[in-house]
Amino acid sequence: xxxxxxxxxxxxxxxxxxxxxxxxxxxxxxxxxxxxxxxxxxxxxxxxxxxxxxxxxxxxxxxxxxxxxxxxxxxxxxxxxxxxxxxxxxxxxxxxxxxxxxxxxxxxxxxxxxxxxxxxxxxxx
Amino acid sequence: xxxxxxxxxxxxxxxxxxxxxxxxxxxxxxxxxxxxxxxxxxxxxxxxxxxxxxxxxxxxxxxxxxxxxxxxxxxxxxxxxxxxxxxxxxxxxxxxxxxxxxxxxxxxxxxxxxxxxxxxxxxxxxxxxxxxxxxxxxxxxxxxxxx
Amino acid sequence: xxxxxxxxxxxxxxxxxxxxxxxxxxxxxxxxxxxxxxxxxxxxxxxxxxxxxxxxxxxxxxxxxxxxxxxxxxxxxxxxxxxxxxxxxxxxxxxxxxxxxxxxxxxxxxxxxxxxxxxxxxxxxxxxxxxxxxxxxxxxxxxxxxxxxxxxxxxxxxxxxxxxxxxxxxxxxxxxxxxxxxxxxxxxxxxxxxxxxxxxxxxxxxxxxxxxxxxxxxxxxxxxxxxxxxxxxxxxxxxxxxxxxxxxxxxxxxxxxxxxxxxxxxxxxxxxxxxxxxxxxxxxxxxxxxxxxxxxxxxxxxxxxxxxxxxxxxxxxxxxxxxxxxxxxxxxxxxxxxxxxxxxxxxxxxxxxxxxxxxxxxxxxxxxxxxxxxxxxxxxxxxxxxxxxxxxxxxxxxxxxxxxxxxxxxxxxxxxxxxxxxxxxxxxxxxxxxxxxxxxxxxxxxxxxxxxxxxxxxxxxxxxxxxxxxxxxxxxxxxxxxxxxxxxxxxxxxxxxxxxxxxxxxxxxxxxxxxxxxxxxxxxxxxxxxxxxxxxxxxxxxxxxxxxxxxxxxxxxxxxxxxxxxxxxxxxxxxxxxxxxxxxxxxxxxxxxxxxxxxxxxxxxxxxxxxxxxxxxxxxxxxxxxxxxxxxxxxxxxxxxxxxxxxxxxxxxxxxxxxxxxxxxx
Numbered sequence: 001x002x003x004x005x006x007x008x009x010x011x012x013x014x015x016x017x018x019x020x021x022x023x024x025x026x027x028x029x030x031x032x033x034x035x036x037x038x039x040x041x042x043x044x045x046x047x048x049x050x051x052x053x054x055x056x057x058x059x060x061x062x063x064x065x066x067x068x069x070x071x072x073x074x075x076x077x078x079x080x081x082x083x084x085x086x087x088x089x090x091x092x093x094x095x096x097x098x099x100x101x102x103x104x105x106x107x108x109x110x111x112x113x114x115x116x117x118x119x120x121x122x123x124x125x
Numbered sequence: 126x127x128x129x130x131x132x133x134x135x136x137x138x139x140x141x142x143x144x145x146x147x148x149x150x151x152x153x154x155x156x157x158x159x160x161x162x163x164x165x166x167x168x169x170x171x172x173x174x175x176x177x178x179x180x181x182x183x184x185x186x187x188x189x190x191x192x193x194x195x196x197x198x199x200x201x202x203x204x205x206x207x208x209x210x211x212x213x214x215x216x217x218x219x220x221x222x223x224x225x226x227x228x229x230x231x232x233x234x235x236x237x238x239x240x241x242x243x244x245x246x247x248x249x250x251x252x253x254x255x256x257x258x259x260x261x262x263x264x265x266x267x268x269x270x271x272x
Numbered sequence: 273x274x275x276x277x278x279x280x281x282x283x284x285x286x287x288x289x290x291x292x293x294x295x296x297x298x299x300x301x302x303x304x305x306x307x308x309x310x311x312x313x314x315x316x317x318x319x320x321x322x323x324x325x326x327x328x329x330x331x332x333x334x335x336x337x338x339x340x341x342x343x344x345x346x347x348x349x350x351x352x353x354x355x356x357x358x359x360x361x362x363x364x365x366x367x368x369x370x371x372x373x374x375x376x377x378x379x380x381x382x383x384x385x386x387x388x389x390x391x392x393x394x395x396x397x398x399x400x401x402x403x404x405x406x407x408x409x410x411x412x413x414x415x416x417x418x419x420x421x422x423x424x425x426x427x428x429x430x431x432x433x434x435x436x437x438x439x440x441x442x443x444x445x446x447x448x449x450x451x452x453x454x455x456x457x458x459x460x461x462x463x464x465x466x467x468x469x470x471x472x473x474x475x476x477x478x479x480x481x482x483x484x485x486x487x488x489x490x491x492x493x494x495x496x497x498x499x500x501x502x503x504x505x506x507x508x509x510x511x512x513x514x515x516x517x518x519x520x521x522x523x524x525x526x527x528x529x530x531x532x533x534x535x536x537x538x539x540x541x542x543x544x545x546x547x548x549x550x551x552x553x554x555x556x557x558x559x560x561x562x563x564x565x566x567x568x569x570x571x572x573x574x575x576x577x578x579x580x581x582x583x584x585x586x587x588x589x590x591x592x593x594x595x596x597x598x599x600x601x602x603x604x605x606x607x608x609x610x611x612x613x614x615x616x617x618x619x620x621x622x623x624x625x626x627x628x629x630x631x632x633x634x635x636x637x638x639x640x641x642x643x644x645x646x647x648x649x650x651x652x653x654x655x656x657x658x659x660x661x662x663x664x665x666x667x668x669x670x671x672x673x674x675x676x677x678x679x680x681x682x683x684x685x686x687x688x689x690x691x692x693x694x695x696x697x698x699x700x701x702x703x704x705x706x707x708x709x710x711x712x713x714x715x716x717x718x719x720x721x722x723x724x725x726x727x728x729x730x731x732x733x734x735x736x737x738x739x740x741x742x743x744x745x746x747x748x749x750x751x752x753x754x755x756x757x758x759x760x761x762x763x764x765x766x767x768x769x770x771x772x773x774x775x776x777x778x779x780x781x782x783x784x785x786x787x788x789x790x791x792x793x794x795x796x797x798x799x800x801x802x803x804x805x806x807x808x809x810x811x812x813x814x815x816x817x818x819x820x821x822x823x824x825x826x827x828x829x830x831x832x833x834x835x836x837x838x839x840x841x842x843x844x845x846x847x848x849x850x851x852x853x854x855x856x857x858x859x860x861x862x863x864x865x866x867x868x869x870x871x872x873x874x875x876x877x878x879x880x881x882x883x884x885x886x887x888x889x890x891x892x893x894x895x896x897x898x899x900x901x902x903x904x905x906x907x908x909x910x911x912x913x914x915x916x917x918x919x920x921x922x923x924x925x926x927x928x929x930x931x932x933x934x935x936x937x938x
Contacts, residue, residue, distance in 0.1 A: 017667055021707040025752035026737025027615065031759040039754065071615050071737060073674060075667040137936055142344075150342045153371030161382040164389060164936045165372050167343065169853065169924055172871075173908030178929055185937030202907035203789045203797075203809050203873040212912065244376070 003050045003088065011084035015046040017074045024068035024078040034058040038068050038078040045081055054089045062086075083122075090123065097123035134188035134254040136163045138247070139178070141171045143201035144236045145193030151240030152247075159247040163191075170194070171232075172205035176216045179230070183220075183263040189229045189254035193243070196234040206234070224262040228253045274335040274399055277308040277327050278391065281315035281340035283370055290374040290383040296339065299388050303395050307331055316346050324350065325357035335363045335398035339391045341370040360403030362852065362923060367394035389936055396931035404852035404922055407901045411497040411848055412597040415839050416441065418489055418782060419602035421449020422825060423817025423832045425471050427600050430836030432480035436843045439594065440475070441503055443778065445486045446551035448472055449604055453534065453628060455635040457825055458688040459719035464825075465550065465637065472552040485553055488778070490591060492599070492785040495876075495903040496812030497848045499596045507587040509558035509566065510544075514582035517554030519546055521574035521583070530562050536629040538639040538647060544574045544583075548637065556582075598812050598839040599786065601796055602832065603779045605818040607771040608663045612672040616659065616769055621741040622648040624767045627685055634692055644697065646765055649745060653765035655701040656693060657749045658686050659736045663772035665707070675772045677793060680822035682770035683710045687723045689768065694727035703730045703762060705751055713824070732760070739767050779819055787875045788813045795821050806835040810874060811903070814838050853923030854904040855911065857897040860884070861918035864895030868910035868919050876903035877910065 008015065024038035031037055036044065036058045044053055053059060059082065068078040090097070098120050106116055140146040146167050152159070168174055171194030179190050192213060194206040209232060217230045231250060235243045280297045282288035297309040308331045312320050315338055327333060336359065338350050343366035351361035369387040377383040415431050417424045420442030428438040440447060454464040475481050490502040525542035532541040534548050543562040546554060556574075564571040565585055575583035607626055611619045618624045623646050625633070636642035646653050660682055666674035683706070690702045704723075709731065711717040723729040734752040742748050742763075749762040775794045783790045788808040789797045796815045799807040806815055814835040817828045842848075857868070859882060869877040880898050883891050897919065899910075908921045920926055 019665060019707060020754065021661065021735040022733070022752035022754040023735035023737050025754070025759060026735050026750060028737070028759070031752075037752070037757065037759075039752065040757075067737070073661070073666040075669075135937060137933060146342075147344060150344060150368075150371040153342075153373075153375040156375055158376055158378070161373070161377050161379070161386040164386070164393070165368070166393065166929065166932050166936070167368075168908070168929065169921070170907040170909065172912060173921065173924060173929075175912045175926060175929075177926070178933055181930055182933050182937055185934055187933075187937050201809075202905060202909065204871075205873070205907045205909050208871060208909050208912070 002048070004045060004048045006088055007045055007050065007081065007084045010087055011077070011080040013077050013081050013084070015042050015076065015081065018042050018046065018076045019074050021073065023071050023073060024076075027067045027071050029065060029067065030061045030063055033061040038062075038082070041082055041085070042076055042078050045085070050085065053085050054092065059086050059089065086122065132255060132258060134162050134251060134259075135186060136189045136191065136247075136251060136254060137182040137187045138163050138165045139168050139171065139174045139190075139192045140165050140235075141194045141201070141205075142167055142169050144195035144199065144234075145171070145243065147237035148193070148235040148239045148243040151237065152244040153240075155240050157240060157244035159244045160251045162251055163247050170200065170202050170205040171209040172202070172212075174209065176212060179216060179220075180263070183225060183260060184265045186260075186264055188257075188260045189231075189250060191231045191233060191246075191250055193233050193235045193246075196236055199236065225260065226257055228257055229260060274305045275307045275331065275333050276303075276305045276335040276337060276395060276398055277324070277331060277333040278306055278310075278337045278339065278395065279315050279320075279324055279327075280309070280311040280369075280391075281320070281338065282311065282313050283341060283374075284313065287340070287370050287374040290377055290380055291369055291387045292380060292384040295384055296369075296387050296391060300391055300395070303392060305335070305399055306395060308333065315340050316349055321349070321353040324353050328354060328357040328359050333359065335365075335401060337365050337367060337391060337394045337398055339367040339369045339387060339394070342366075342368045342372070360405075362404040363398065363401050365394040365398045365401070367391040392938070393932040393935040396935035397928045400925065400928045400931055402922075406852040407850040408847040409497050409850065409902045411843060411845050412499070412595045413437065413843050414439070414594070414596050415598045415600065415843060416499070416501055416594070416596040417600045417602060419449070419604050419817070419819070420444075420447030420483065420485070421602060421604045421817060422451045422468065422471075423602035423604065423819070423828045424449070424600070425475055426829050426832035427602060427816050427836045427839070428475060428481050429471065429478065430833050431839050431843075432478050434836075434840040434844075435480070436840065437480050437482070439482045439484060439596075441484045441487050441489055443486070443488045444547070445508060445555070445557040446547050446553070447475060447483060447485060448550075448552065450628075451825065452548065452550075453536075453631055453635075455631050455638075456688060456692060458684045459713075459715045461688070461691070469550040472550065476552045483553060484592070485555075486557060487592075489782060489785065494595075495900060497597050497842070497902070499599055499812065501594055501596055501599070503592040503594065505590040505592055507560075507589050508555070509560070509563070509583065509585055509587045510556045511582045511584050511587075512553060512555050514580045515555045516580050516582075517546060517551075517556070518580075519556070520577055520579075521556055522546060524573050524577050526571065526573060527562050527564060530559065532639075535632050535639045538629070538632055558583075598814060598842050600814045600816055600835050600839060601779070601782060601786065601788065601808070601819050602816040603776045603782060603819040605773045605775055605822075606777075607773050608673050608675065610662055610769050610771045613662065615738050616662065616736070616767065617739040617741055617747070618769065621739075621747060622646075623653075623747060623765065624739060624769065626769050626771045627682070627689065630689055630768045634689070644693065651765070652697070653700065655762065655764045656703070656766045656768065657736065657747075657762060657764040658690060658702070658704040658768045658770065660686055660704065660706045660770045661735070662769040675774060675793060677822065678710065679770075679772045680710070681773070681824050684713070684716055684719070684824065686768075686770050687720045687729075690723045690729040691719075691727050694723075694729060701730070703732060703764075705732050705734055705736050707733075707735060734760075736767075773818065773822055775819055786810060786813050787873070789873070795819065806831055806838055811905070812842065848902065850902050851906055852901075853906040853921065854901045855899045855906065855908070856920050856922050857899060858918045858920065859896045861916050862894075862896040863916050863918075864897065865915060867913045867915060868897055871909040871913045873907070873909070874903050874905055876900045876905075
């Protein structure tokens with residue numbers, strides 16, 4: 001499976017639905033922090049030009065606020081694409097940033113459990 | 126058992142007057158070849174095809190039956206091809222149960238502009254049915270071809 | 273037993289090159305019922321037709337089979353020829369041995385063989401043919417136009433011009449529709465009311481046109497040429513025949529704080545109102561939801577001051593029944609509700625408006641007298657942002673009420689707004705955010721380029737992501753500029769949303785009454801997308817304006833004129849000749865189960881209780897299906913749905929098709 005297919009599989013997003021309106025980038029609160037902007041993410045996945053994304057800091061500037069997902073008129077869901085690229089990068093590195101046995105130590109009354117669940121999903125292979 | 130190189134299947138095609146029959150005409154106008162085994166019967170709409178007609182064709186020795194109609198949403202009579210789609214889905218699965226392989230029956234949407242698609246569909250269908258060989262199920266022995 | 277003549281055409285070498293026509297003619301002599309066969313160079317030529325006619329007479333033929341080109345080509349020719357020789361036209365069948373035989377095969381042996389089989393099928397069918405006579409129905413020479421916008425107005429005027437009576441049913445209290453609210457029209461910038469109001473007056477003065485304003489269609493029965501329509505004339509509590517439209521009542525009415533729909537709620541009207549000065553008919557209407565007299569019997573001011581004595585608080589809805597030969601659906605559109613698009617802050621700020629609201633703010637007859645002012649504080653806007661494609665071109669499920677289609681008119685009216693703003697207030701900064709600028713139309717792209725080049729409107733490729741009302745009353749517009757690959761933050765005074773347009777909500781119910789079909793977006797579907805664009809698949813129902821699909825004013829007028837010409841064509845006939853190949857139930861076999869009625873797309877099947885003599889000589893009453901041959905289009909869906917096999921289709925009977933199958937499989 002090539003990178004593009006992998007990302008489409010993880011995210012469940014059909015990047016061909018994008019009509020290039022740029023509403024995602026118009027919406028994005030972290031826009032100025034990013035080298036590649038949400039609409040570029042979608043386009044780069046569409047063209048298969050994914051390596052620059054994986055090596056870019058932009059990947060980790062996305063706050064996963066999902067404003068782009070909420071507002072995309074075509075239902076492309078750019079944040080899910082970005083999330084999928086992040087996951088793909090983590091898998092590529094083979095790194096397990098968060099292991100299951102580490103989770104109990106992190107449980108704390110002040111930390112929402114949902115955060116741990118999503119962090120575990122995000123940072124483990 | 127003889128080898129099927131000589132086998133010429135008998136294909137009955139029901140074509141709706143507005144789209145598929147015109148599509149078949151267009152295939153002719155463009156001189157797109159398909160086997161002479163296909164014999165077309167004109168019906169006003171694909172929904173006019175009573176499952177009885179399909180059964181009768183098999184009973185009388187047809188090796189394959191294909192129904193062609195307008196594309197969904199384009200039916201001249203608004204909704205006829207939707208009926209066809211449902212009726213034939215049921216009929217074909219029953220025929221399959223009775224031993225007439227699903228490949229022998231087919232519903233295809235061919236518009237009046239799709240002469241090439243018509244020819245391609247017929248070529249494929251004839252090829253598929255030829256591979257399956259003669260249909261021996263449902264055939265009424267009294268109507269058995271004399272040859 | 274039929275006496276059948278078979279005629280095999282050479283079609284020059286078109287057929288004869290691949291099919292041994294002589295062998296075909298010879299072989300078919302042996303078919304049962306065939307008394308004559310012949311082959312000829314060109315059957316469709318006059319000599320060929322004469323051969324058919326002479327043979328019919330000499331051989332006393334009862335059926336004819338022509339082996340030639342496609343029946344789509346010359347079936348009508350041969351049928352006409354047979355009719356001239358005194359044979360019923362429906363006793364002629366065509367075996368298609370050109371398009372479906374000679375042209376697609378190269379081998380003469382298999383070609384000839386197939387031609388014989390196709391001819392056999394046609395002969396087998398003719399054996400079972402019966403003479404058919406098309407039915408005749410009279411035509412009511414009166415048309416109904418539903419909707420009194422520019423589409424309805426143009427259509428009614430054109431029909432009336434040809435000398436036929438037309439009624440317009442308009443649900444609002446005046447005709448004119450959306451165009452009355454529009455300021456200028458693109459790309460010529462002429463004033464909409466200056467070109468519309470004369471037409472409205474023309475309608476009012478035309479003796480052939482009757483306007484049912486403040487009325488709705490209640491029920492439609494019947495069929496092409498003979499529709500029976502019930503129209504509900506809603507109580508307006510004012511006698512139309514007496515009211516002079518002086519407007520005195522509207523000034524004296526104490527209930528004055530009702531949002532004025534005509535001005536999109538930017539100002540108020542009274543409970544008794546005339547929508548605008550040029551209304552047709554210019555008659556006051558009382559809004560029963562706000563009138564004190566109607567709500568609790570306390571007031572009566574309007575009745576006291578009306579010198580014409582036109583006020584009638586006891587008026588009731590009236591049902592009018594009328595017969596029509598043709599119906600035109602011209603129900604128009606509305607723009608979608610944009611309040612679900614939170615990002616554009618439409619609900620939060622008065623300065624975020626839709627394009628139609630903006631029209632009123634720019635209109636000389638509007639609430640501001642044509643001076644563009646911010647609705648919130650009345651200040652002059654210095655920066656205006658236009659957002660295109662709000663709710664258009666979305667992907668399903670369109671949860672916020674958006675539409676999958678392009679609304680077509682927004683690019684052009686936004687360019688018009690931008691030009692008008694820059695023309696009146698050159699110092700204003702105007703931004704237009706677009707995804708694509710779509711300007712297919714005469715002088716359309718030039719118009720858009722003028723906005724950019726001559727007026728300096730900033731067109732930016734990108735979409736607005738967020739509009740945030742600020743403490744100082746401005747609006748922070750956050751948007752992307754895709755060409756510069758930048759995110760913009762514009763401090764705007766007003767934001768104008770080019771909202772998607774959708775068919776009027778009443779259209780769905782109307783379509784059900786008319787048995788006219790609609791697409792998933794509730795636009796009426798046309799009989800053929802390319803070749804019959806103003807006709808509904810339901811005979812006698814025609815389409816005009818946005819009810820059929822998004823379009824601008826010139827296109828609407830074109831379509832209305834085309835629909836009118838179709839209506840005139842229909843009404844000019846005294847009798848309608850139907851298609852004789854219609855469904856035909858066998859009453860003795862029908863058990864009245866309603867299966868056929870449910871699958872009929874035209875509503876051609878009804879049921880009647882009929883008396884039948886039983887074998888024991890008693891009389892039983894049974895419910896049986898009846899087909900209206902004027903409505904039935906002959907698709908045959910009912911024939912297959914019928915569980916008892918009572919329903920058959922003339923011209924394509926079960927037996928005939930069975931015989932064709934048998935002949936092919938023999």
